[in-house]
Amino acid sequence: MIEIKLFEIVGEFAENKDIARDIRKQRIIPELNNNQKVILNFEGIHAATQSFIHALISDLLRKYGNDVLDKISFKHCDEIVQKIINIVVEYMQESA
Template sequence: MKIHASTGNFAGDKDAAAHIRDTYLRPTLARGKTALLDFSHVELATQSFVHALLAAIVRENPDSLEKIDFKHCNDAIKDIIQIVVEYAQDDFED
């Protein structure tokens, strides 16, 4: 899934993230397939976008991360993904 196609250069729309999560990410993982999240040409993603995209999935099944392939993330996007994943996993452990 090319994130840029849904968001443009700035991934900040939580509704777009929820749409990607519900129409692509969840169904792909439910079929046991690896989901590709391609951040090519995305310059910035907000924490709220990444939270809407990933947090519920990580909370429901932390092992699902092994089936999500993040591609072409710049350093800022990598940092945000890591932050969201860490606190989503912390919520799971509590």
């Protein structure tokens, strides 16, 4: 299992989707490919854009299917971040 502390990488406003894509490709996907679970820790992050969350997780749902959500946990998300994650997770599943 790996825990990724996002605040250390993106600061308190998670909006840079280039960084989100890099985190997904370089840190999340290798763990999932090794059948490891991933915790995305949002502690210290007060807001995120839909673009950031989309770049971080949408391709995981597309590549691994909805069951990937059993392998990823979202930790210390405040209300806004939770809602944006829910929007992305929902539209990705609706789009499948």
